[in-house]
Amino acid sequence: MRIVSIIALVVVYISCFVYASPFAATWDEVDFALALDRYDLLAMQPHFPGYPYFIFGGMLVHLFVDNPAKALAIWNGLLMMSATIPIYLLAKIFVEKKCAWVVTALVQSLSYVMLIASQPMSEGSALAVLWWYVWSLQRALHSDRVGVQLLPLWLFSVMLGIRLSYIPFGIGILYVWWKRAYRFKKLLLYSLIAVAFQFIWIMAVATTEGEGFLQLAFSFTTGHFTQWGGAISTDEAPFWKRAIMLIFYNIIWTGMAKQSIWLLSCFIVLLVMTWKRITLPPLYRLFLLTYFLWALFAQNIEKPRHILPIVVIVSFFLFVSVLQSSSRFRLTVMLILLLSQTIIGIQGVKRQATQLPATYQLAYDFEQKEKPFILLTWEETRVLEYLRVSFPHERVFSFDVFQREKAAFPHAKVYVTDHVVKGFQAQGIDVRPYIHFVRTYESSLLSDPVYGRITVYEWREEEKRE
Numbered sequence: 001m002r003i004v005s006i007i008a009l010v011v012v013y014i015s016c017f018v019y020a021s022p023f024a025a026t027w028d029e030v031d032f033a034l035a036l037d038r039y040d041l042l043a044m045q046p047h048f049p050g051y052p053y054f055i056f057g058g059m060l061v062h063l064f065v066d067n068p069a070k071a072l073a074i075w076n077g078l079l080m081m082s083a084t085i086p087i088y089l090l091a092k093i094f095v096e097k098k099c100a101w102v103v104t105a106l107v108q109s110l111s112y113v114m115l116i117a118s119q120p121m122s123e124g125s126a127l128a129v130l131w132w133y134v135w136s137l138q139r140a141l142h143s144d145r146v147g148v149q150l151l152p153l154w155l156f157s158v159m160l161g162i163r164l165s166y167i168p169f170g171i172g173i174l175y176v177w178w179k180r181a182y183r184f185k186k187l188l189l190y191s192l193i194a195v196a197f198q199f200i201w202i203m204a205v206a207t208t209e210g211e212g213f214l215q216l217a218f219s220f221t222t223g224h225f226t227q228w229g230g231a232i233s234t235d236e237a238p239f240w241k242r243a244i245m246l247i248f249y250n251i252i253w254t255g256m257a258k259q260s261i262w263l264l265s266c267f268i269v270l271l272v273m274t275w276k277r278i279t280l281p282p283l284y285r286l287f288l289l290t291y292f293l294w295a296l297f298a299q300n301i302e303k304p305r306h307i308l309p310i311v312v313i314v315s316f317f318l319f320v321s322v323l324q325s326s327s328r329f330r331l332t333v334m335l336i337l338l339l340s341q342t343i344i345g346i347q348g349v350k351r352q353a354t355q356l357p358a359t360y361q362l363a364y365d366f367e368q369k370e371k372p373f374i375l376l377t378w379e380e381t382r383v384l385e386y387l388r389v390s391f392p393h394e395r396v397f398s399f400d401v402f403q404r405e406k407a408a409f410p411h412a413k414v415y416v417t418d419h420v421v422k423g424f425q426a427q428g429i430d431v432r433p434y435i436h437f438v439r440t441y442e443s444s445l446l447s448d449p450v451y452g453r454i455t456v457y458e459w460r461e462e463e464k465r466e
Contacts, residue, residue, distance in 0.1 A: 001331055002098060005105035008342050009084060012109050016077030019349040021119050024069040025357030026448055027379045029120045030386040032058070036068040041209050041216055048220035050205040053161040054122045069120040076117045076124030083128040084108060086135035091320065093138065094279060099323040102331075106319045106338055107312060111258035111345035115446060116305045118349045123305050126163035130309060133159055137172045137283065141179060150193060152176070157197035166309065168294040175283055232297045246296055250304040255311035259446060260344055266337045267318070273330065274321040284313055302449060352447045358454045359383040361441040362417075366391055372412035376405060378419035380451060396420060399429050406459070418455040434459050 024033040031046040035055045038045055046055065054072070057079070062071040087107050091100035117124030136152040143149070152173055159166050173194065177187060206213040235242055257264035280288075291309050299306040322330055356364070363384050366375055374392045377384070381395040392409070396402045402424070406414050415438065424431050435457035445452035 001335060002101045004335060005101040005338065008105045008109055008338055009101075011342060012105075012114060012345070013077065013081050015114070015346045015349055016080060016118055017074055019118055019346070019353040020070050020073035020077060021349075021353050021447075022067045022070040022073075023353075023357050023360060024120060024386055025359050025383060025443075026451060027382045029069060030382050032072055032120050032122070033068040033386065036062045036071060039208065041205070042212055048216045049164050050201075050208075051122050051162060051164075052201045052205055053158055054125050054163070057125065058120075072120035073118050073124075076119070076121075076128075079125045079128035080108070080117050083131040086131040087316070090131075090135055090138060090316075094317075094320040095323045096326065099326055102323060102334055102338070103316065103319045106334065106341070107316050109338060109341040109345055110256070110311065110315055111260070111263065111341050111348055112255050112304075112446070113308060113312060114345035115258070115348045115352060116308060118352065119447065121305070122163045123308055126159060126166055127308055127312060129155060129159040129162060130166060130169065131312075133169065134172070134287075137176055140176045141283070149176075149190065153190065153194040154197050156194070157200060160198065161201035165294075165299065165306070168290045169287060169309070171286055171290050172283060175286055235301075242301055243296060246292075246301050246307065250295075250301060250307045251310055251314070254304040254446070255307050256315060258344060258348065263337075263340060263344060266333070266340060269333060270318055270322050270337070273333070274318065277324075278317060278321045279324065280317050284317065288313055304449065348444075348446065352444055355443055357448060358441040358443040358452055359448075360387070361443070362454055362456065363387045363389050365439070365441070366415075372409065373415060374405070374409045374412050375415045375417075375456075376402060376420055377417045378423065380417055380419070380454065397423060399424050399427055414459040416457050416459050418457070419451075421457060434461065436460060 024030045028047070031044050032051070032055065034043075034045040035051075036058050039050075039055060041048055041050055054075070057075040058068070058072040061075045061078075062068055065071040065074060084104055088100050088104045091103035095103060113127065117127065133152055133155040136148075136155050139148050140152055156170060156173060159169070177190065182190070209216065232239070232242065237245075252267075253259055253264065256267055288310060295301070295307050295310065319334070322334060359380050360383070362380065366373075367389055369391070371391065374394065375384075376394055376396050378395065378397070381393050384393050392412075394405050396405060402416075402420070416435065421431050421435060436459075438456045438458050440453065440455045442453050
């Protein structure tokens with residue numbers, strides 16, 4: 001099992017580099033890719049808060065890899081490979097040394113994690129640093145050395161400089177301080193040091209952006225919680241439906257099983273084997289509760305990638321619980337799961353790296369269309385700008401803006417995407433008499449659940465008059 005686990009890890013790492021996604025197929029991916037050539041938050045290269053450690057790593061890889069999206073994905077792969085060390089060291093705490101490699105390989109081969117980590121998004125790098133951070137907290141619980149106590153403070157700042165939404169994990173530092181019963185002076189000192197570590201990247205970005213940084217921070221925070229961020233304050237679905245979708249669809253069906261009946265069955269077997277004695281120490285229960293509430297109330301549940309921290313922590317302790325009794329049957333089940341995850345994961349990252357995303361299909365198809373025409377989109381236009389298409393396209397959110405844009409092209413055909421249509425319907429506009437189906441572009445909804453399927457319609461005003 002140890003040899004098989006190490007081989008599986010090597011295969012996973014190779015796939016991360018060979019099948020690193022070369023596509024910037026979503027708004028956020030374009031933001032990150034553009035930032036490698038010109039770092040400018042005002043131009044959303046990238047968007048706030050700047051993700052400086054992630055972008056810096058991508059810049060280093062970009063020196064050797066021309067494609068900026070692929071450079072970011074490879075940087076994710078490098079950091080995820082480094083996470084093998086803390087995962088293995090943590091596994092050794094809970095299971096025998098001979099089983100620690102098995103746990104490590106199982107965690108690193110989680111199929112959905114492999115898929116997201118091979119994208120030019122910050123999740124892969126943030127997850128890797130999260131593992132180092134959790135390991136540092138585990139050490140800090142049992143050591144008085146100053147360096148050991150400062151390490152999680154520094155790693156926490158690095159993690160937030162990669163992905164700010166991992167801020168709930170700061171509760172781990174408070175837990176360590178509480179368990180060690182530090183006096184006020186030491187708490188104050190460590191708090192100041194923690195703030196100083198955060199200011200390293202905050203001040204660097206603020207200096208780069210100048211006076212507009214605070215305005216950017218305010219507008220981004222306001223927009224996230226009131227407009228586009230997908231927080232509960234902007235979700236029209238009932239609370240119970242949101243909670244069920246988060247638990248069963250995002251965490252279990254997508255995050256752990258990668259929407260595979262076979263993988264879901266394997267996890268159900270593991271749960272049946274261990275549900276009476278699953279090991280979950282207080283620190284990790286605190287992590288899961290805090291981040292679950294954060295994901296439920298403050299994150300966009302339309303994007304399952306936001307729940308990756310929950311997936312890896314739950315999976316880690318599920319594997320640990322199974323392997324605390326290393327019988328032949330249990331090892332056989334784990335071997336089957338390891339091979340299944342690895343094969344399904346590699347198939348997913350290969351498909352993602354070799355098949356054109358729906359946004360790219362849309363761009364290349366419309367380059368061939370007879371002009372004049374204009375394409376009116378929602379967020380797809382960000383990708384069209386990145387690909388520097390030659391045809392006119394605009395981003396519209398309101399029907400009034402749409403009318404003005406359409407009037408500016410009186411003799412051109414007008415095409416709209418399904419996201420524009422849904423937006424108009426939400427505004428009370430009856431669009432059915434005007435729209436005529438043209439084509440649907442499809443890629444992986446796992447890679448991009450929002451724009452993995454795009455339907456285009458032609459808008460014809462004269463049909464209404466007839």
